[in-house]
Amino acid sequence: MKYILLSAALVFCFASYSLASPFYSPNKYQQNDWFGEFGGTTSMYINPAGIAEADQLEVAGGFFATISGAAMQEYGAVVFPYSYDHTFGFSFFENGATVIANDPLDHGDYMENAYIFGYAYRLFHWLAIGVNLSILQVDQFGYNKQFTVGGDFGISWNPINNSRLGSLQVGVAIQNLMQPVIASTDPDNTETPSYGFVAPSFFASVDPKTGYAIPSNLNVSLFYRGMNRALEIKAEASIVDIFPEPTENSDPAGNPANEGKMLATSFSGTYFITPHVGAKLRWTKEGYPVIGGTVNVKDVSLFRYLSLDVEMSHDDIIEKKNRGFLWNVRAAARFGDTREESIGEARYRRLKIEPENDYRYAMRLYLNRDFIGASYAFGKVQTKYPTFHLVDQAAFYKGKSFENMRMHLAAQEIYRDAINKYPNSDQVPKYHFQLMNIDYKEGRFSDAMAKHQFIIQNFPKSDVKSDADYVAGQIKFEQGQYRESIDMLSSILPGNANYFYARYTMGIAYSRQEKWDEAKGSFNDILSYQAANQSEKDLQDAAKIKLGHIFFSEQDGVPQAAKYYGQVTNVNSPFYEEAALALAWSFLKFHKTKEAKPFTQWIIKNRPNSYLISEAYLVLGYCDYLDKNFRAADKYLAMAIKLTENPTISKEQKDSANTAFGNMKEGFDSVQIRALDLARQLPTPRVEQKRAALNPDFERANREIETFADFQQRVIQSDRFDASRQRVLGDARLTKAIVSTKLAEMPQPKGKERDDGSFEVDDLDLDDL
Numbered sequence: 001m002k003y004i005l006l007s008a009a010l011v012f013c014f015a016s017y018s019l020a021s022p023f024y025s026p027n028k029y030q031q032n033d034w035f036g037e038f039g040g041t042t043s044m045y046i047n048p049a050g051i052a053e054a055d056q057l058e059v060a061g062g063f064f065a066t067i068s069g070a071a072m073q074e075y076g077a078v079v080f081p082y083s084y085d086h087t088f089g090f091s092f093f094e095n096g097a098t099v100i101a102n103d104p105l106d107h108g109d110y111m112e113n114a115y116i117f118g119y120a121y122r123l124f125h126w127l128a129i130g131v132n133l134s135i136l137q138v139d140q141f142g143y144n145k146q147f148t149v150g151g152d153f154g155i156s157w158n159p160i161n162n163s164r165l166g167s168l169q170v171g172v173a174i175q176n177l178m179q180p181v182i183a184s185t186d187p188d189n190t191e192t193p194s195y196g197f198v199a200p201s202f203f204a205s206v207d208p209k210t211g212y213a214i215p216s217n218l219n220v221s222l223f224y225r226g227m228n229r230a231l232e233i234k235a236e237a238s239i240v241d242i243f244p245e246p247t248e249n250s251d252p253a254g255n256p257a258n259e260g261k262m263l264a265t266s267f268s269g270t271y272f273i274t275p276h277v278g279a280k281l282r283w284t285k286e287g288y289p290v291i292g293g294t295v296n297v298k299d300v301s302l303f304r305y306l307s308l309d310v311e312m313s314h315d316d317i318i319e320k321k322n323r324g325f326l327w328n329v330r331a332a333a334r335f336g337d338t339r340e341e342s343i344g345e346a347r348y349r350r351l352k353i354e355p356e357n358d359y360r361y362a363m364r365l366y367l368n369r370d371f372i373g374a375s376y377a378f379g380k381v382q383t384k385y386p387t388f389h390l391v392d393q394a395a396f397y398k399g400k401s402f403e404n405m406r407m408h409l410a411a412q413e414i415y416r417d418a419i420n421k422y423p424n425s426d427q428v429p430k431y432h433f434q435l436m437n438i439d440y441k442e443g444r445f446s447d448a449m450a451k452h453q454f455i456i457q458n459f460p461k462s463d464v465k466s467d468a469d470y471v472a473g474q475i476k477f478e479q480g481q482y483r484e485s486i487d488m489l490s491s492i493l494p495g496n497a498n499y500f501y502a503r504y505t506m507g508i509a510y511s512r513q514e515k516w517d518e519a520k521g522s523f524n525d526i527l528s529y530q531a532a533n534q535s536e537k538d539l540q541d542a543a544k545i546k547l548g549h550i551f552f553s554e555q556d557g558v559p560q561a562a563k564y565y566g567q568v569t570n571v572n573s574p575f576y577e578e579a580a581l582a583l584a585w586s587f588l589k590f591h592k593t594k595e596a597k598p599f600t601q602w603i604i605k606n607r608p609n610s611y612l613i614s615e616a617y618l619v620l621g622y623c624d625y626l627d628k629n630f631r632a633a634d635k636y637l638a639m640a641i642k643l644t645e646n647p648t649i650s651k652e653q654k655d656s657a658n659t660a661f662g663n664m665k666e667g668f669d670s671v672q673i674r675a676l677d678l679a680r681q682l683p684t685p686r687v688e689q690k691r692a693a694l695n696p697d698f699e700r701a702n703r704e705i706e707t708f709a710d711f712q713q714r715v716i717q718s719d720r721f722d723a724s725r726q727r728v729l730g731d732a733r734l735t736k737a738i739v740s741t742k743l744a745e746m747p748q749p750k751g752k753e754r755d756d757g758s759f760e761v762d763d764l765d766l767d768d769l
Contacts, residue, residue, distance in 0.1 A: 047130065047152075047154035047155075047156060047171040047172070047173035047219060047221065048118045048119070048120060048130030048131055048132040048152050048153065048154045048173065049120050049128045049129050049130030049154040049155055049156035049171065049173065050120070050130065050154070050156060050171060051079050051087045051089045051118055051120045051130060052087050052120035052121070052122050052128035052130060052156055053128075053156070053169070054079040054081050054087055054089075055081060055334075055338045055339050055340075056081065056304060056305070056334040056335065056336055056337070056338050056339075057078075057079070057080055057081070057334065057335045057336045058078070058079045058332060058333070058334045058335075059076075059077070059078050059332070059333050059334075059335070060076070060077050060078075060330065060331065060332040060333075061074075061075065061076040061077070061330070061331055061332075062074070062075060062309075062328065062329055062330030062331065063075075063328070063329060064326065064327070064328045065326070065327065066324060066325070066326055067324055067325035067326070067327070068324065072096065073093065073094065073095045073096075074093070074094045075091060075092060075093040075094070076091070076092050077089065077090065077091035077092070078090055078091075081339050081342075083339075083342075083343065083346075084122065084339055084343055085121055085122045086119070086120075086121060086122075087118075087119070087120040087121075087122075087130075088118070088119055089116075089117070089118040089119070089120075090115075090116065090117055090118070091114075091115075091116045091118075092113070092114070092115055092116075093112075093113065093114040093116070094111070094113050095111070095112040095113070095114075096109055096110060096111040096112070109139075109141070110139070110140060110141055111137075111138070111139040112136065112137070112138055112139075113136075113137040114134055114135065114136050114137070115134070115135040115137075116132055116133070116134040116135075117132070117133045117134075118130060118131070118132045118133075119131055120156075125158075126157065126158045126159065126161070127155070127156070127157055127158070128155070128156045129153075129154070129155050129156075130152075130153070130154045130155075130156070131151065131152065131153055131154075132150075132151060132152040132153075133149065133150075133151050134149065134150045134151065134152075134180070135147060135148075135149055136148050136149065136150060136180045136214075138182060144182070144183060146182070146183055146196055146197065146198050147196075147197045147198070148180040148181050148182065148197070148198040148199075148200060149178070149180060149200050150176050150178050150179060150180035150200055150214065151176075151177055151178035151200075152173060152174065152175050152176065152177060153173065153174050153177050154171060154172065154173030154174070154219075155171065155172050155173070156169065156170070156171050157169070157170040157171070157172075158170075165226070166224060166225055166226030166227070167224070167225045167226070168222070168223070168224050169221075169222070169223040169224075170220075170221070170222055171219070171220065171221040171222075171223070172218075172219070172220055173218075173219045174216060174217070174218055174219075174242075175216065175217040175218075175219055175238075176213075176214050176215065176216045176217065177202075177216060178200045178201075178202060179200055179201050179202065179206075179213035179214050179215075179216055179243075180198075180200055180213070180214045181198045181199065181200055181201050181206055181211050181212070181213050181214075182198070182211050182212055182213075182214070183196075183198045183210065183211040184209065184210060184211045184212070198211065200213075201213045203216075203243045215240060215241035215242075215243075215244075216241065216242050216243045217238050217239065217240050217241065217242065218238065218239040218242050219236065219237075219238045220236070220237050220238075221234065221235065221236045221237075222234070222235045222236075229272070229275075230271065230272045231269070231270070231271055231272075232269065232270040232271075233267075233268070233269045234267070234268045234269070235265070235266075235267050236265065236266045236267075236285075237263065237264070237265045238263070238264045238265075238285065239261055239262070239263055240261065240262040240263070240264055241261060241262065242261060244261065264285040265285065266282065266283055266284050266285045267282070267283045268280065268281065268282035268283070268290075269281050269282075270294065276295060276296050276297060276298075277293070277294070277295050278293065278294045278295075279291075279292075279293055280292040280293060280294060280309070280311060282311070284313075287318050288313055288314070288317050288318045289313060289317065290311050290312070290313040291311070291312065291313070292309060292310055292311030292312060292328075293309075293310055294307060294308070294309045294310075295307065295308050296308075302335065303333050303334065303335065304334045304335060304336070304338075305332075305333065305334040306331075306332075306333045306334075307331065307332050307333075308329075308330075308331050309328075309329070309330045309331075310327070310328070310329055311327065311328045312325070312326065312327040312328070313325075313326050313327075314326065350385075351385070351387065351388070352388075354385070355381060355384070355385035355388040355390070355391075356388075356390075358377065358380060358381050358384070358385070359378075359381050359388070359390050359393075359394060361377055362374050362377030362378045362380070362381060362394065362397070363397070365377055366378075366397055366400070366401060369404075371401040371402070371404045371405045372401070372405065372675070372695075372698060374397065374398075374401040375398050375401035375402055375405075375675065375679045376678065376679050376683065376691065378394040378395070378397050378398035378401065378679075379394075379398055379678075379679035379680055379681070380682060380683055381394040382394050382395055382398065382680075383680060383681065383682055384682055391422070392418065392422040392425035392426075392427040393427060395414060395417075395418040395421070395422065395427070395431075396418065396427050396430055396431065396434075398414055398679060399411045399414035399415050399418070399431070399434060400434070402414065402672070402675070402676070403434065403437075403438065405702060405705075406705050406706075406709060407671075407672045407675065407676075408438045408441070408442060409669050409672045409673070410672040410673070410675060410676040410679075411434065411438060412435060412438055413676060414676070415431040415432075415434050415435050416431075416435070418431050419431050419432070428459075429455060429458075429459040429462040429463070429464040429465075430464050432451060432454060432455055432458075432459070432464070433451075433455060433464040433467055433468050433471075435451055436448045436451035436452055436455065436468060436471060437467075437471055439451065440471050440474070440475060445475045445478075445479065448471065448472070448475060449472060449475060451468075452468045452469075452471070452472040455468045456468065456469075466491065466492050466493075466496050466498065467498060469488045469489070469491050469492060470488075470489065470492055470498040470501065470502055472488050473485045473486075473488035473489035473492075473502065473505060474505060476488060477505050477508070477509055482509040482510075482512055482513050483509075483513075485505065485506075485509050486506050486509050486510070489502040489503075489505055489506050489509075490502075490506065494529060499529075500526050500529070500531075500536045500539045500540075501539065503522045503523070503525045503526050503543075504522070504523070504526060504539055504542065504543060504546075506518075506522040507519045507520075507522035507523045507526075507543065507546055508546070510522060511546070511550070516550055516554075519546070519550060520547060520550060523543040523544075523546050523547045523550075524543075524547070526539060526540055526543040527540055527543055527544065527547075537570075537573075538573055538574055538575065541568045541570070541573045541575040541576070541579070542575050544564045544565070544567050544568055544579070545564070545565065545568065545575055545578055545579050545582060547561075547564045548560075548561040548562070548563075548564035548565045548579075548582055549561070549582070551564065552582070552585070552586065558586050558589050558590070561582070561586055562583060562586040562587075565579045565580075565582045565583045565586060566579075566583060571606075577603050577606075577607045577610050577612055578612060580599040580600075580602055580603055581599065581600065581603060581612050581615060581616055581619065583596075583599050584596040584597070584599040584600045584616070584619045585619060587599075588619055588622055588623060588626075591626055593622075593623035593624075593626050593627050596619065596623050597620060597623050600616040600617075600619045600620045600623070601620070603616040604616050604617065604620070611648060611717055611718070611720075611721040613643060614639075614640050614643035614644045614725075614728055614732075615640070615724070615728050617636045617637070617639045617640035617643065617732075618636070618637065618640040618728055618731060618732050618735075620636045621633045621634075621636035621637035621640060621732065621735060621736075621739075622735065624636060625637075625735060625738075625739055628742075630739050630742045630743050630746065631743065633735070633739045634736060634739045634740065634743060637732045637735055637736040637739060638736060640728060640729075640732040641729060641732045641733060641736065644725050644728050644729040644732065645729060647718060647722055647725070648714075648717075648718040648721060648722075649711075649714060649715055649718040654715060657708060657711050660708075661704075661708045664701070664704050667697075667701060668701045668704070668705060671694070671697050671698050671701045674694055674697075675694060675698060678690055678691050678694065
């Protein structure tokens with residue numbers, strides 16, 4: 001609306017009793033209703049549903065007065081729109097008059113104050129309802145001081161609202177549906193005032209001897225705005241006193257003769273000469289004309305809208321009422337966001353800001369490797385923001401969180417659910433690949449290859465195709481199908497995250513086929529690119545060692561092999577000990593025992609749990625044998641034999657670990673299912689309590705699965721070592737036999753021995769041997 005005053009539809013529930021003294025005219029409708037005539041500029045005259053049209057926080061105030069100041073009414077009001085459907089309002093009115101000096105009841109002035117609380121609800125964008133609760137404070141010349149309450153109900157209908165036809169608003173309301181009651185006092189009692197609360201009535205059910213009810217009125221209004229918001233026209237009609245009180249002239253049915261159910265009408269119009277200045281004409285319900293003007297400004301300092309209305313008249317023009325010149329001033333201001341702006345901001349926060357913040361929080365947990373927290377946080381994003389544009393990625397990372405905790409059962413369920421829930425998402429190929437990868441991790445190679453075939457047929461141009469090819473290549477490698485493995489891995493090009501790993505596997509596959517030049521090419525491909533992370537740097541160290549091994553086996557290739565081994569300089573590299581042992585062998589091959597020993601001694605001292613330590617003792621034994629330090633050689637070779645005779649991890653240990661894992665797997669699956677269920681729920685206090693209760697079970701199961709996974713890695717390393725164990729054992733026994741023969745021919749030396757019969761490497765005095 002052009003003018004939505006905050007008092008509109010809140011204020012006018014007591015308009016019928018303002019300005020005149022109900023003490024002298026208890027049953028008459030108060031036609032001098034200036035609050036009703038001038039207090040609202042919406043079409044909803046005396047209609048609480050009218051505040052539904054308020055679009056911003058709005059504050060208004062005004063007054064009406066006679067030129068003499070003998071009578072005055074003031075009011076202030078505020079309307080607060082909330083969301084799209086709700087509007088709240090409050091208004092305060094003061095209505096008073098100065099009494100005549102020689103009045104026999106001259107005990108003070110006459111006063112009526114009203115406090116009105118309103119609420120409107122928008123049922124549809126074109127229909128709203130509203131209610132008012134008014135508290136009326138009355139002071140009749142100091143004698144009748146009381147409080148009473150009343151209530152109104154109204155409907156607002158907006159059948160037309162467009163730029164071509166304009167806007168038409170229709171309002172219907174019952175004013176004082178719950179009627180405030182004014183208690184009667186004895187006119188002859190000039191000494192004892194009356195105080196207290198008076199209960200309201202319905203349908204004028206008040207005994208005339210005890211008081212009277214403020215009339216109930218049926219109000220109908222039409223408000224039209226058109227001509228590009230330049231013209232406003234309002235027509236109002238009120239049926240006054242629709243529930244008349246019984247009087248002495250009533251018929252048997254209680255209908256008063258010639259009283260009540262009067263019709264009062266008014267018309268008004270405003271034409272805006274400019275968008276900020278308008279002229280106003282009005283014909284009031286009391287039957288006299290009013291002229292006035294309005295000015296407004298927008299977006300001034302704190303105000304989004306500021307208006308000032310001034311209207312004036314003389315109510316003796318048509319009928320003499322002895323009030324003379326009358327005038328009305330009203331100001332209104334609007335603050336803050338409109339409904340659309342507030343709702344838009346809330347929707348923006350709900351649909352974009354809040355989900356993005358929650359998504360970023362979940363991603364931080366994921367990157368910090370708090371995978372259980374991340375799974376819950378990504379689950380919240382999925383559940384709370386189903387239309388969020390990253391919800392499909394949230395599902396992906398929720399599955400990855402469970403997968404990183406080795407909760408493959410839960411991860412598979414998440415990926416399958418995401419495939420069904422987001423069939424058009426660009427994440428769908430990733431869901432299928434993760435399912436393939438889980439099959440690969442759990443050794444279901446045939447299932448993984450079937451999923452690989454599905455991916456290359458349905459997503460041949462997706463980013464995950466190269467990832468699927470990489471996993472398929474690894475499967476073929478583990479199955480010993482080296483040519484097929486190379487064919488799949490060769491399609492992975494530089495720049496792909498798996499490029500280094502694919503080339504490394506290709507190098508190993510070529511080596512096992514004894515295609516040495518091709519193997520060298522694959523390993524050199526790894527060295528020719530800049531590593532992007534520590535894992536790739538470690539893989540470059542591994543490639544240098546593999547290249548060294550190839551050259552080591554070639555005639556006259558040991559110097560080149562030693563060159564590659566020597567390039568592995570980072571002692572923290574997981575491949576440094578292998579490079580150090582290989583360098584020791586390289587020097588040993590040229591009988592440079594002095595250069596070879598420091599590398600083996602470093603392994604023995606710094607990597608006591610390494611699978612290469614037995615071979616380090618073997619090399620150290622060879623060095624002492626070549627240096628003719630037979631006693632030391634004998635001790636080192638004995639240690640090599642001792643460490644090599646039995647597998648690092650026995651079959652019994654493997655069986656025991658597998659049995660233990662099988663026994664705990666059922667419980668671990670149960671934990672996965674419970675964790676997945678909690679990840680699908682919003683973090684309410686009850687859900688948080690369930691998550692906290694699950695944590696001990698989860699942590700215990702996670703520790704067990706991590707322990708088993710670590711054991712499996714040791715098994716892999718042990719199995720790899722087992723291939724060279726017999727070689728080391730055979731070489732150590734043969735050399736020790738030779739050394740024993742040499743020792744039998746020599747006198748026994750003195751030396752510092754450990755309890756196990758070996759010598760301290762650092763303290764061993766080789767000159768005494």
